[in-house]
Amino acid sequence: MTTTRFIPFGLEDDNVEDFFALTENLSEATTKLLCDWIGDAYGDRGHFATTIIVEYSSEARLTTPLETNNIVYAHELSFYYPTTKQLLGLVQYLLFKYGTNDHAREIDALLRRGHAAWTVSEPDFPNPRRIIRRLPEGVAETVHDVVSRSEQAGGHLTKAWNCAYGLDEDASVAYSSAIKAVETLACPMIEETRAKPTLGTTYRALRDQNKGSKTNWTFKIDNPDDAEKSVFTIVSMMETLWHGQMDRHGGDPAKTRSVTIEEARAAVLLAATLVGWLNDDYLVKK
Numbered sequence: 603m604t605t606t607r608f609i610p611f612g613l614e615d616d617n618v619e620d621f622f623a624l625t626e627n628l629s630e631a632t633t634k635l636l637c638d639w640i641g642d643a644y645g646d647r648g649h650f651a652t653t654i655i656v657e658y659s660s661e662a663r664l665t666t667p668l669e670t671n672n673i674v675y676a677h678e679l680s681f682y683y684p685t686t687k688q689l690l691g692l693v694q695y696l697l698f699k700y701g702t703n704d705h706a707r708e709i710d711a712l713l714r715r716g717h718a719a720w721t722v723s724e725p726d727f728p729n730p731r732r733i734i735r736r737l738p739e740g741v742a743e744t745v746h747d748v749v750s751r752s753e754q755a756g757g758h759l760t761k762a763w764n765c766a767y768g769l770d771e772d773a774s775v776a777y778s779s780a781i782k783a784v785e786t787l788a789c790p791m792i793e794e795t796r797a798k799p800t801l802g803t804t805y806r807a808l809r810d811q812n813k814g815s816k817t818n819w820t821f822k823i824d825n826p827d828d829a830e831k832s833v834f835t836i837v838s839m840m841e842t843l844w845h846g847q848m849d850r851h852g853g854d855p856a857k858t859r860s861v862t863i864e865e866a867r868a869a870v871l872l873a874a875t876l877v878g879w880l881n882d883d884y885l886v887k888k
Contacts, residue, residue: 624719624736627686632716634677636689639712641676643705644696649675655682658695687769690720694733694769697722706731726750727760735767745874752881758783759870759877766863766870776866777847780873784843787880791887805840808833822884836876836885843872 659666683689727746749756762779765772789799825832
């Protein structure tokens with residue numbers, strides 16, 4: 603089915619793409635619609651008991667000036683949760699505690715109409731439902747597929763995903779969890795006898811085991827003219843992931859800095875590819 607986008611009257615052609623660009627912060631209109639939806643879904647004729655807000659504040663370790671015997675009208679929610687992430691944090695809690703599939707679809711439709719950079723995750727990934735960043739079609743589904751087929755690395759990869767694309771962004775944790783996901787599969791596979799392997803020692807071991815005439819490993823995307831180059835694809839990806847974690851290096855200030863959220867997201871997607879390949883035996887020892 604073809605979807606026709608609504609273009610406001612008078613909008614110049616050169617400004618159309620900017621108009622449809624996803625926005626980090628909810629517009630005033632979208633905020634009002636979201637507050638009204640919360641009141642309708644979880645309240646009574648536009649208002650609801652503050653018990654819900656107090657419960658959320660308690661579980662999220664937030665402060666609230668409200669008393670449990672008061673009521674709050676839907677339009678007042680934006681006063682108590684003035685930023686986009688604060689309001690969406692409440693929505694995420696409501697979905698977790700009381701949400702249904704219909705609720706998730708309604709919220710997602712509301713956010714989509716408002717050109718928001720946020721969406722509601724699928725019911726199985728991450729579990730439970732979360733508010734996450736809207737990504738191109740198929741990206742989240744691909745990572746979910748990898749997670750569902752790799753029980754060992756799936757936990758680390760899910761944590762990395764939540765920290766990279768969720769409301770509570772943490773670039774450092776996202777990056778380190780992405781590395782742990784790959785290490786979980788790669789280290790025991792490539793360095794069976796090493797006591798405390800890391801991704802750093804593992805990619806070097808894989809490289810050394812496929813130098814020159816030594817070709818101890820094969821990769822499913824084979825290069826019949828140069829087996830070393832074929833496996834080097836995996837080596838290079840592991841090396842990039844390992845050395846890109848700039849907040850791991852100690853001692854030399856020139857090599858140490860905070861990981862950016864963009865770097866963390868790239869690391870998560872790179873790790874998901876590696877985990878998928880390793881789990882499906884695309885890298886095989888001869």
